[in-house]
Amino acid sequence: MTRARPSTPAGLGSGPYSEAQERTIAAALDLFVEHGVSGTSLQMIADALGVTKAAVYHQFNTKEEIVVAAVECELLGLEAALDAAEVAERGPRALDLLMAQVVHLAIEQHRMVGALQHDPVIVRLLAEHRPFQEFMQRLYRALLGGDASPEARVRAAMISGAIGSAVTHPLVADLDADVLADQLIRQTRRFLDLPG
């Protein structure tokens, strides 16, 4: 997670969360990953925390608020990488930087990646919740680097799925994180025609 400051980095984040809220978010994320958002009840979250549902409802007013907070929390690392990439000038250098950071983040948070990219509830949230919308657009802009041709777009779509899949896939479940990272960066670079 590697998050020094509390929680409010300008773009994302509806503010810092209390200790109890952070615990709730962590427990919820675990369950979202395993069962999906719809497959996770507040009872399950409460059980994981060893408290009652009412205690969870004291931290967040609705289940949706928990989902928003959890997604926010997971996107913070990506936002930092995006900030850095936007500071660097456009072109292959920025893309290479972004790519390497995305790979490392994806491996670090590999358990969450699948849910973030594919859970129907989260996907809808990412598309409808304003702050997430804007964040995703920034991300796509950086990924495309100004090139909106079909080739570039298919490549960007492929690469985001490829990385997401490669950190979750049963085929590579037994690989060492270092080996996986090395291979992923090498092959992503090759796919993107970046100097390796």
Next chain:
Amino acid sequence: MTRARPSTPAGLGSGPYSEAQERTIAAALDLFVEHGVSGTSLQMIADALGVTKAAVYHQFNTKEEIVVAAVECELLGLEAALDAAEVAERGPRALDLLMAQVVHLAIEQHRMVGALQHDPVIVRLLAEHRPFQEFMQRLYRALLGGDASPEARVRAAMISGAIGSAVTHPLVADLDADVLADQLIRQTRRFLDLPG
């Protein structure tokens, strides 16, 4: 769907389904795609069919049976492609064949791909239900073509995610199916170092 025969192709398939069952499966698949399996209730399926829940329970004894039938139904096309690839000799030729068919299938069924690859309930089913287990192993064997090195495995994991992502991704939602297929095959070939 392009499925001439009823439903029993040796490996998968617990048998042919009645007309009413096929309608139920189709409605369920639609909803699974949009809301996920856990986010889809039998009431929603019944409403989509314009009947009551009891009528749906007459076709299938449990929700899980519907999920199994739906997944089976979606994997039939992939099984045919796999059959064909296994007949061809091993090596790049078989892989190239498989890849092209997978790309076309993925585009044809693009709405279902995300759910099949990532819905937690389906993923668990794919891993635990015997016939699905065996099918997935066949698929991985064909994908790897005998090479079990980390490089080959990461590449296989990446490519399956890349294709799955490329047919679902918002970035390419407005592309023509032909353009998408062309780009996908071209870029997949390049990634796999296949002659293009």
Next chain:
DNA sequence: GTCTATATGAAGATAGAC
């Protein structure tokens, strides 16, 4: 193959005490 009606439990959510 479809219906009405119903059983049983679990979901999201709230009230109010400690």
Next chain:
DNA sequence: GTCTATCTTCATATAGAC
């Protein structure tokens, strides 16, 4: 911050008539 208790709605599932 946590509890017990409760509300309402919805979930899966069944019984039995048409």
